[in-house]
Amino acid sequence: AAALERVRARRAPPAADVLATLATRARRHVSVAECGRILLVPVAEVRYLRAELKYVTARTAAREYVLDESLVQIEQEFPRSFLRLHRNCLVALAAVAGVERAAERDGQKEAEPRWEVLLRDLPERLPVSRRQWPAVRQALGL
Template identity: 45%
Template sequence: MAAPLSVLIVDDEPLARLRLRTLLGAVTQPALVIAGEAGSAEQAMALVLREPPDLLLLDVRMPGRGGLALAAALHELPRRPAVVFVSAHGEHALEAFDVEAVDYLTKPVRLERLQAALARVAARRAPPPASGPLLVVSERGRLRRVPLAEVLYLRAEAKAVLLRTLAETISLDETLAELEQRLGAGFLRIHRNAIVARAAVRALEPRDDDEGWAVRIAPGDEWLAVSRRQLAAVREALGES
């Protein structure tokens, strides 16, 4: 069983820290422990250097060094905690992802959004597929363990990634890029919005009306588009000239 997720709350407002602490107490999954609280970036960095937590719930605007600067500084550490920003100001979201934040929550934080962000962090901490046959994913704020042998493909659509198995389609909270890092050699990127299980591919064929190429996925006989950029790599991976 994985160790509980250790969370450090960083916000200059005591009431904001209290609300996050209360919300964390209501989280049912993943398991977590509150590693402490900090009222400034400097205090947070001192705590991180003493005993790195798994996650910082980090305010953006604070007196002195702000949350974005602190997140950038964490990149220099040998063991870097994940960061989920919590802010009353939505306009910093793009900057937040520039420093590789896992998520960006706006105040007042809703429990379901917090739980979904925590699940994404916990899924990232899961062991890679090489150590076992399960893929740990985040579905609507809860963790699921999906047998890799059952995964046919993953496809990004609108605001979600759809994971297709032999029996169901699961809507995930994570990005395709995050998931790709945990899939291993048995999976193949065929398009910027699609990754397929090599074992599920039955054919690579040109489509009608000059629509490019596509792979046929068994057993459901579904077709997924292959981008021109990925075509050569897909051909090579499937042993085609």
């Protein structure tokens, strides 16, 4: 404790502008607790996030990770990186390859067209809710 106090006394406190910059900077990683360790997953590698029951799954090109954060928290922290497609799904804007009308189900046409987001390096298609479709169209410039 005495050694730490001597270091604190010699060291100048950080400048206010440095603290302000650090406080407003967005995280570049999300943390994942897995098998007794904590992994740092770069936000730029996350293709989409999906909430299922009480867990949020982050999908990268390589694999899936289970997060301890909510979709709302992530959406609020990274509004320029992720777009809400559905109440349970956010997609990384950089991962969107396009949108496509969903296939008919059981040979029946639906009253309203449904849309799915196509991803650049994954075969999955993410459904877009009717409620979110206008915001998705606007965000993607369609």
